[in-house]
Amino acid sequence: MELFPDRAHVRLRSRVRGTFLYANKDGMGVSLSGRRASVNTVWLVHRVQRDGHDYVLLHSAANGRYLAISFFPAPPGHRGRGAEQNAYVNPPQVNIAWEAIVVGEHFVLMRHVSDCLLRANGMYRLWNNGVSVDDFHNQSMMMHWRVEAIPSIMAPPALPLPPRVPELLLREIEYVRADDDGNLINPNAMQTLWFVGRSVLQLRTALADALHEWHLTLTLCVRAGNQGRLVPLITDLPRNEFPLFVAVLTTGSPGENLAVSSELCSALVISLLMECLQLIILIRVDYTKLNTAYCRRQCNSSISDALSSSVVLN
Numbered sequence: 587m588e589l590f591p592d593r594a595h596v597r598l599r600s601r602v603r604g605t606f607l608y609a610n611k612d613g614m615g616v617s618l619s620g621r622r623a624s625v626n627t628v629w630l631v632h633r634v635q636r637d638g639h640d641y642v643l644l645h646s647a648a649n650g651r652y653l654a655i656s657f658f659p660a661p662p663g664h665r666g667r668g669a670e671q672n673a674y675v676n677p678p679q680v681n682i683a684w685e686a687i688v689v690g691e692h693f694v695l696m697r698h699v700s701d702c703l704l705r706a707n708g709m710y711r712l713w714n715n716g717v718s719v720d721d722f723h724n725q726s727m728m729m730h731w732r733v734e735a736i737p738s739i740m741a742p743p744a745l746p747l748p749p750r751v752p753e754l755l756l757r758e759i760e761y762v763r764a765d766d767d768g769n770l771i772n773p774n775a776m777q778t779l780w781f782v783g784r785s786v787l788q789l790r791t792a793l794a795d796a797l798h799e800w801h802l803t804l805t806l807c808v809r810a811g812n813q814g815r816l817v818p819l820i821t822d823l824p825r826n827e828f829p830l831f832v833a834v835l836t837t838g839s840p841g842e843n844l845a846v847s848s849e850l851c852s853a854l855v856i857s858l859l860m861e862c863l864q865l866i867i868l869i870r871v872d873y874t875k876l877n878t879a880y881c882r883r884q885c886n887s888s889i890s891d892a893l894s895s896s897v898v899l900n
Contacts (some may be wrong), residue, residue, distance in 0.1 A: 589694060589733045590686055591643045592633040597622070598644075600706040601693055607653075607704075609646035609671055613824035616653065616669045618706055618715040625821055629653065632674075633813055634683070636648035637680040641683040641699070645834040646671065649824060650817040651683040655698050655719045658768065664707045666720030673811030693730040697722065708764060746822060749786035755825070756782050761793055761832040764807075766839035767850075768816065776831075784823040793834055807833045 590596065600608040600618060606627040608619035619627060628647035644653040649671070656668030674682055679698050686748060687695040696704035701722045708714030709728055720729070759779040762770050779796055781789055786806065794801035807816040809831050816833055823830065 589688075589735075590631045590633070590688070592631055594631045594646075595628055595647060595736040596631060597627050597734040597736070598629065598696070599732040599734060600728070601732060602709055603706050603725050605706070609648050609651065609653075611648075611824060612826060613649050613651055613828065614671055615759070616671060616717045618708070618717060622787070624736040630815070630817060638681070638784060640685075641811065642696075643674070643685055644684065645674070645810060645814060645817065647817060648821045649810065649819075650814055652814065653684070653704075654681045655700065655702065657681075660707075660718035661716060663711065663714050664716045665724070666702060666718045669704065669717045669719050671810075674814040676809040677813060679813070691732055693732055694697065695725075695729055696731060703729045704731070736879045742795070745787045745790070745820060746785075748783075748788050749822075752783045753825070754782060755784060755827050756824075757823070757827045758829040759789070759832055760829060761796075761834055762873050763797065764833045764835045766836055768833075768839070770833060784825065786819050786822050789819075789823070789832075793832065797834065803837050805835045805837045807835060809833065856861075859886060 599605070603618055603619040605620045606616050606622060607629065608621070608624070609626045609629075610617055611626065621627065622671055626646065626648045629644040632643035632645055632652075634643060635641070645651060645654075652672035652674050654670050654672035656670045656775070656900055658668050659667050662669045672682060681844075683699045684704070685697045686735045687697055689695055692734065698704070698719055702719045703722055703725065705718055705726075705728045707716045707718060707728070724896050726822075757780075759812065760776045761779060762776045774859050777796070779792060781792060790804055791801045793806065794804055797804075806819040808819045809816050
């Protein structure tokens with residue numbers, strides 16, 4: 587369990603596929619992704635104790651929703667039952683409760699309380715990037731996960747710019763103001779705002795107008811269910827029209843620092859820069875090849891022209 591300290595930020599990487607556990611942008615599904623720089627591959631640890639047992643709950647750094655086992659079978663081509671994102675609404679809720687079993691020196695099994703294991707799919711069908719939950723007795727290395735910890739610092743992340751073409755999605759935003767310690771001032775005094783689109787930047791502006799405050803002094807946090815923990819809203823809203831709960835904190839306050847206390851932003855930026863560097867190298871290689879091919883064609887063309895000229899002169 588020391589791999590999952592409470593409130594830590596982690597990534598789970600498949601031993602076989604080498605890709606990361608990814609919270610789909612629809613806020614519902616779970617899959618595998620090679621995009622290490624994406625906030626959707628980052629999960630926050632929420633430790634709980636029930637009947638003397640310690641359990642690990644993982645909720646997405648992108649939207650706060652919890653990794654859960656589905657009541658339905660996994661899609662065709664997957665094994666076991668489905669894996670999904672869900673809200674945490676009841677203290678004894680079991681579909682989001684996991685235990686970490688260490689395997690060797692570097693890997694863990696994520697065991698659900700129903701005696702099933704979280705597994706990657708697509709060992710031979712590489713296009714299959716699904717995640718499911720299979721029976722404990724069907725163990726394989728597809729159930730092995732490497733835990734990558736993200737060290738903690740105080741680093742408020744930047745918000746993405748609004749898209750050029752807005753998506754006409756209408757959703758109900760339930761919001762409440764929080765004090766400087768991150769406590770909801772009056773949980774029963776939630777207000778409602780109808781919001782069109784997915785831009786978190788535009789949502790912050792709309793809430794600032796509603797609260798008669800300056801938008802640059804506000805940090806938005808979301809919570810998936812009344813038992814869920816607050817996480818900073820640093821990505822655009824999911825592509826759905828489900829209601830969203832938002833707690834509005836003061837930027838720079840102790841409560842806001844607690845919510846965003848991780849090296850998440852720095853790690854994502856570094857990973858993104860590495861991906862950009864690799865892309866630049868590939869572009870330079872392709873450009874060099876292109877230039878070489880162009881020079882070769884030009885040289886061949888010049889030789890052909892010279893030969894043609896010599897024939898004409900002769």
